[in-house]
Amino acid sequence: xxxxxxxxxxxxxxxxxxxxxxxxxxxxxxxxxxxxxxxxxxxxxxxxxxxxxxxxxxxxxxxxxxxxxxxxxxxxxxxxxxxxxxxxxxxxxxxxxxxxxxxxxxxxxxxxxxxxxxxxxxxxxxxxxxxxxxxxxxxxxxxxxxxxxxxxxxxxxxxxxxxxxxxxxxxxxxxxxxxxxxxxxxxxxxxxxxxxxxxxxxxxxxxxxxxxxxxxxxxxxxxxxxxxxxxxxxxxxxxxxxxxxxxxxxxxxxxxxxxxxxxxxxxxxxxxxxxxxxxxxxxxxxxxxxxxxxxxxxxxxxxxxxxxxxxxxxxxxxxx
Ligand SMILES: NC(=O)c1ccc[n+]([C@@H]2O[C@H](COP(=O)([O-])OP(=O)(O)OC[C@H]3O[C@@H](n4cnc5c(N)ncnc54)[C@H](O)[C@@H]3O)[C@@H](O)[C@H]2O)c1
Numbered sequence: 223x224x225x226x227x228x229x230x231x232x233x234x235x236x237x238x239x240x241x242x243x244x245x246x247x248x249x250x251x252x253x254x255x256x257x258x259x260x261x262x263x264x265x266x267x268x269x270x271x272x273x274x275x276x277x278x279x280x281x282x283x284x285x286x287x288x289x290x291x292x293x294x295x296x297x298x299x300x301x302x303x304x305x306x307x308x309x310x311x312x313x314x315x316x317x318x319x320x321x322x323x324x325x326x327x328x329x330x331x332x333x334x335x336x337x338x339x340x341x342x343x344x345x346x347x348x349x350x351x352x353x354x355x356x357x358x359x360x361x362x363x364x365x366x367x368x369x370x371x372x373x374x375x376x377x378x379x380x381x382x383x384x385x386x387x388x389x390x391x392x393x394x395x396x397x398x399x400x401x402x403x404x405x406x407x408x409x410x411x412x413x414x415x416x417x418x419x420x421x422x423x424x425x426x427x428x429x430x431x432x433x434x435x436x437x438x439x440x441x442x443x444x445x446x447x448x449x450x451x452x453x454x455x456x457x458x459x460x461x462x463x464x465x466x467x468x469x470x471x472x473x474x475x476x477x478x479x480x481x482x483x484x485x486x487x488x489x490x491x492x493x494x495x496x497x498x499x500x501x502x503x504x505x506x507x508x509x510x511x512x513x514x515x516x517x518x519x520x521x522x523x524x525x526x527x528x529x530x531x532x533x534x535x536x537x538x539x540x541x542x
Contacts, residue, residue, distance in 0.1 A: 227249060227250050227251055227308075228306050228308060229245045229250045229251070229252050229309050229310075230252075230253040230255070230304040230307035230310045230311070231311045232256075232303065232304070232310060232311070232314060233315070234261045234264065234265025234266070234268075234313075235256070235313065235314075237365060237367065237369055238311075238313035238341075239254070240365065240368050240369025240370040240371075241313060241341065241365050241369045241370075242266070242269040243273050244369060244400065245398070246290040246291070246294050247273065247276070247370075247398075248398035249293075250293065251293050252295060253295055253297045253305075254266055254294065254295065254296050254297070255296070255300065255303035255304075259298045262296040263296050266294050266295070266296040269294050272368070273291050273294075274287060274291075275370070275526075279523075279526035280530065281526060281529055307332065307336060309336065309337045309338075310332060310338050311341060311363060312328070312339065312341065313341040316342060316343070316344055318345055321340060321345065322351075322352060322353060325340075325351050325354050326353050326354065329354050334359070336359070337359050337360075337361075337387060337390070338351070338359060339360065339361050339362060339363040339391070340360075341365055342362050343364055344410070344415075346380070347360065347362040347378055347380040347408055348380040348382070350362075350380075351382075357380065357382035358382055358383065358384040358387060359384070360380060360387075361377055361379055361387060361388055362377070362380070363375055363377055363378075364376040364377075364378060368522065368525075371525045371529065372525065373401035373532075373539075373540050374402075374414060375395050375401070376402075376403055376405050376412045376414060377391045377392060377395070378405040378408060378412050379404065379408065388404050389404070392404060395540070399533075399540065400540050401539045401540030402540065417456075423480055423482075424480055425443065426485070426488055426489065426506070427486045429488060430488035436506040437507070452528055452531075452532060453535070488506075492504075492505060492506070500514050
């Protein structure tokens with residue numbers, strides 16, 4: 223019988239390390255592993271850095287941080303890496319064949335009552351677990367980046383996921399202080415990325431059509447709707463303004479929104495000229511004139527301030 227407090231995370235990259243930090247802070251013994259031993263060690267180190275960031279940000283006490291860091295273990299032996307875990311979270315490279323092979327292997331290595339989930343953001347969990355015999359105990363648990371700071375976790379049910387398993391995952395994640403949501407069908411984009419992609423499609427179309435600059439589009443989202451979203455969801459907004467007004471605004475605005483099913487043409491033009499984003503120095507913005515590291519630091523700092531506020535708010539979804 224697996225212990226109820228040991229979580230195994232396979233894939234010790236960006237997401238695996240963030241999830242590991244959250245799991246350890248919630249009191250679990252964490253086994254982190256990777257096919258690359260250097261990444262295993264690096265992932266444990268990065269998870270400890272995430273814990274320290276939360277201590278430094280005043281969200282976790284020194285003592286809690288020290289206890290969490292002591293619960294983080296790297297394991298290079300693939301069998302030992304999942305031994306005794308009650309839940310295995312796969313956070314390896316986003317490649318269907320590689321993930322399918324991983325789930326086949328995981329099923330051989332753990333008992334039938336162990337929950338198996340994938341952190342996939344873009345693949346269908348039903349496809350990933352296609353060859354698993356006991357698919358009822360599988361699901362996607364999509365932690366949002368950065369996994370140690372963002373509360374949202376989408377629990378996506380595959381075609382065979384048992385509702386009881388999804389509900390158990392929700393209960394566990396609530397105990398971790400996360401804000402889990404259950405997504406009942408296995409569609410591209412899960413739940414939150416469907417909304418984000420609609421925003422990105424319109425944001426890029428606005429720039430492409432010359433309606434506003436990239437700078438002003440980002441300002442409009444960051445300083446307007448984005449700022450109120452942590453306590454004011456779009457459907458709470460609709461109910462507040464009233465459905466009648468909302469329908470009349472939609473009748474007026476929706477016909478002029480960009481509603482193509484392909485990315486905005488500007489994406490292809492930018493890619494053709496080598497402007498693929500921060501790494502290339504240019505995307506929608508000119509990154510040679512901007513400081514990306516500073517932007518990341520300001521994002522994390524804002525997230526930690528927001529988390530402090532949300533933790534004080536009794537009505538925050540998922541608040542411990
Ligand atoms: N990066 C994001 O913003 C983000 C957000 C949410 C979800 N995700 C999803 O999380 C998963 C991991 O993404 P990431 O950004 O952490 O990737 P990453 O490249 O940082 O880490 C992936 C790790 O998996 C390891 N790996 C690959 N094949 C393996 C195998 N067979 N066995 C063990 N380890 C293996 C790699 O060595 C690497 O260290 C992906 O499914 C991705 O789509 C990513």
